[in-house]
Amino acid sequence: xxxxxxxxxxxxxxxxxxxxxxxxxxxxxxxxxxxxxxxxxxxxxxxxxxxxxxxxxxxxxxxxxxxxxxxxxxxxxxxxxxxxxxxxxxxxxxxxxxxxxxxxxxxxxxxxxxxxxxxxxxxxxxxxxxxxxxxxxxxxxxxxxxxxxxxxxxxxxxxxxxxxxxxxxxxxxxxxxxxxxxxxxxxxxxxxxxxxxxxxxxxxxxxxxxxxxxxxxxxxxxxxxxxxxxxxxxxxxxxxxxxxxxxxxxxxxxxxxxxxxxxxxxxxxxxxxxxxxxxxxxxxxxxxxxxxxxxxxxxxxxxxxxxxxxxxxxxxxxxxxxxxxxxxxxxxxxxxxxxxxxxxxxxxxxxxxxxxxxxxxxxxxxxxxxxxxxxxxxxxxxxxxxxxxxxxxxxxxxxxxxxxxxxxxxxxxxxxxxxxxxxxxxxxxxxxxxxxxxxxxxxxxxxxxxxxxxxxxxxxxxxxxxxxxxxxxxxxxxxxxxxxxxxxxxxxxxxxxxxxxxxxxxxxxxxxxxxxxxxxxxxxxxxxxxxxxxxxxxxxxxxxxxxxxxxxxxxxxxxxxxxxxxxxxxxxxxxxxxxxxxxxxxxxxxxxxxxxxxxxxxxxxxxxxxxxxxxxxxxxxxxxxxxxxxxxxxxxxxxxxxxxxxxxxxxxxxxxxxxxxxxxxxxxxxxxxxxxxxxxxxxxxxx
Numbered sequence: 304x305x306x307x308x309x310x311x312x313x314x315x316x317x318x319x320x321x322x323x324x325x326x327x328x329x330x331x332x333x334x335x336x337x338x339x340x341x342x343x344x345x346x347x348x349x350x351x352x353x354x355x356x357x358x359x360x361x362x363x364x365x366x367x368x369x370x371x372x373x374x375x376x377x378x379x380x381x382x383x384x385x386x387x388x389x390x391x392x393x394x395x396x397x398x399x400x401x402x403x404x405x406x407x408x409x410x411x412x413x414x415x416x417x418x419x420x421x422x423x424x425x426x427x428x429x430x431x432x433x434x435x436x437x438x439x440x441x442x443x444x445x446x447x448x449x450x451x452x453x454x455x456x457x458x459x460x461x462x463x464x465x466x467x468x469x470x471x472x473x474x475x476x477x478x479x480x481x482x483x484x485x486x487x488x489x490x491x492x493x494x495x496x497x498x499x500x501x502x503x504x505x506x507x508x509x510x511x512x513x514x515x516x517x518x519x520x521x522x523x524x525x526x527x528x529x530x531x532x533x534x535x536x537x538x539x540x541x542x543x544x545x546x547x548x549x550x551x552x553x554x555x556x557x558x559x560x561x562x563x564x565x566x567x568x569x570x571x572x573x574x575x576x577x578x579x580x581x582x583x584x585x586x587x588x589x590x591x592x593x594x595x596x597x598x599x600x601x602x603x604x605x606x607x608x609x610x611x612x613x614x615x616x617x618x619x620x621x622x623x624x625x626x627x628x629x630x631x632x633x634x635x636x637x638x639x640x641x642x643x644x645x646x647x648x649x650x651x652x653x654x655x656x657x658x659x660x661x662x663x664x665x666x667x668x669x670x671x672x673x674x675x676x677x678x679x680x681x682x683x684x685x686x687x688x689x690x691x692x693x694x695x696x697x698x699x700x701x702x703x704x705x706x707x708x709x710x711x712x713x714x715x716x717x718x719x720x721x722x723x724x725x726x727x728x729x730x731x732x733x734x735x736x737x738x739x740x741x742x743x744x745x746x747x748x749x750x751x752x753x754x755x756x757x758x759x760x761x762x763x764x765x766x767x768x769x770x771x772x773x774x775x776x777x778x779x780x781x782x783x784x785x786x787x788x789x790x791x792x793x794x795x796x797x798x799x800x801x802x803x804x805x806x807x808x809x810x811x812x813x814x815x816x817x818x819x820x821x822x823x824x825x826x827x828x829x830x831x832x833x834x835x836x837x838x839x840x841x842x843x844x845x846x847x848x849x850x851x852x853x854x855x856x857x858x859x860x861x862x863x864x865x866x867x868x869x870x871x872x873x874x875x876x877x878x879x880x881x882x883x884x885x886x887x888x889x890x891x892x893x894x895x896x897x898x899x900x901x902x903x904x905x906x907x908x909x910x911x912x913x914x915x916x917x918x919x920x921x922x923x924x925x926x927x928x929x930x931x932x933x934x935x936x937x938x939x940x941x942x943x944x945x946x947x948x949x950x951x952x953x954x955x956x957x958x959x960x961x962x963x964x965x966x967x968x969x970x971x972x973x974x975x976x977x978x979x980x981x982x983x984x985x986x987x988x989x990x
Contacts (some may be wrong), residue, residue, distance in 0.1 A: 374494055488554070628878060753783040833866075838876075
């Protein structure tokens with residue numbers, strides 16, 4: 304039997320073609336009553352199986368063949384109607400099934416049968432089919448309108464690496480299939496409407512034509528002819544409309560399954576209804592209250608209402624027991640969690656690249672259930688830095704630490720503490736941008752990220768502070784800003800060779816020639832890593848990785864010093880480096896060095912086997928730093944953002960000299976200034 308079924312499954316295409324041909328033949332060739340009984344039974348069985356299938360499919364697309372099945376079942380049902388009509392008019396007999404529907408189902412009462420037939424038509428045509436057709440029409444329109452947005456979302460996920468090309472192709476196919484399905488269902492609903500109208504016409508033809516044939520051709524009395532042919536007509540109508548109604552119900556279910564969660568309809572309904580535990584209790588209480596109405600029967604309302612109330616009470620009890628069991632299980636799992644770390648010494652060797660330790664008072668900032676958005680904001684910080692600097696920083700491990708104060712936090716890079724701060728509970732940080740009016744009552748402090756003077760003010764004083772012109776920042780934003788600036792200042796230390804390898808692999812997809820030429824023949828991954836670290840250490844974006852690799856590849860035949868190669872790369876990235884320092888008129892405010900000073904610095908550069916170092920006399924170096932700091936402070940006070948201009952020979956040495964005392968002052972070389980940029984000298988450091 305199994306072998307026969309397997310062989311038959313291989314010829315389903317031929318079976319579908321034969322079915323269509325058989326439907327056409329049924330409309331032309333007369334069929335015996337016994338065969339009609341089998342065909343009517345098949346029609347009812349297929350309709351019932353279709354409805355049950357729609358209950359179990361998790362998504363509408365999983366039954367995408369439904370519109371074609373709807374057309375075939377409608378044609379099959381109409382062919383049966385034609386064959387039955389032929390037998391009724393020719394022989395006055397349409398088989399045992401039709402006779403049973405006419406006699407047993409409606410008790411032999413023609414009037415009752417006609418009324419039931421009309422009610423079925425109304426239910427199918429005006430309720431189920433009309434609603435399902437409207438859902439399919441709206442679903443098709445909304446699906447088509449949303450297609451461009453869905454396609455853009457898929458492309459964005461693909462570009463971000465969240466999905467693979469195969470997953471993106473599958474999603475696009477699903478979107479196209481969904482649009483085609485709802486469009487087909489919108490048209491298929493017209494089949495059902497036409498079927499209902501055809502059933503009315505066929506019933507009238509059978510009724511009137513049968514009476515005429517019985518009276519005129521068979522010589523039957525009018526009353527006997529009306530009774531006989533009316534029962535056969537009603538039986539045919541009911542035998543046809545019951546499967547038609549089932550198919551209509553299936554269509555309504557399938558088009559309303561688009562928003563389900565992936566289970567069958569019964570499971571979805573049970574899970575979603577059970578979650579509302581109070582609803583059965585309230586409904587039961589209201590139903591039992593109906594028993595107090597004098598005219599209503601007491602027992603049905605009390606029994607049904609009590610059953611609903613008990614169901615709600617039972618569900619509530621089960622939910623509480625489940626929650627208690629989950630809490631106990633979580634507590635048991637938490638106890639042995641610390642044992643593996645103590646038993647396995649290798650666990651202590653793991654170092655997190657980025658770590659944020661917080662006191663217990665800051666835990667609500669991490670808990671999304673309490674309204675905390677710290678995790679989301681940290682993810683946004685990683686995305687922002689990746690967009691600005693062109694490198695992906697590792698994930699930030701956030702955890703609470705017993706040794707910290709309640710509202711204290713510590714930032715660590717590769718296990719070493721690099722920053723520490725404290726926020727005050729119930730307070731916000733107010734900063735004076737320079738034009739604030741009056742003074743605020745608060746606790747003086749320093750903004751942790753930039754060291755600016757600030758005040759901790761109570762939450763209730765935010766409106767007053769903003770009205771006075773202060774910039775008010777909540778505690779979570781203070782922590783996130785401090786984290787962002789800390790990551791910026793240590794992003795070079797976070798870049799590993801594995802990160803560089805991944806960046807080169809990504810570049811190879813679009814510019815394979817430059818990667819294959821440079822790595823590993825001219826430069827190793829480690830040497831390129833040190834070049835990129837040198838750029839990142841000064842805040843230079845490495846997003847244009849192709850230009851960087853091309854430049855260092857050209858210069859690698861002359862030198863393999865990573866710091867010198869980084870200087871050549873800066874020249875290729877000149878516009879990107881100078882751009883942030885330009886004002887609205889594309890002018891660059893620069894602090895220049897007197898030629899004598901530049902000569903002195905150049906002559907102080909010592910060449911050693913490990914590279915070049917600035918061996919300047921300490922007093923002269925301090926004087927140079929103080930002079931540059933004075934010029935920069937004067938420019939910053941006037942709202943300008945100056946840079947120091949010098950030759951490429953001394954640029955990196957001068958930058959290293961200034962990075963501790965004046966870290967915000969950028970140092971650029973003359974050959975980094977692109978053509979078309981106006982340079983305005985606002986100060987000169989003399990000897």
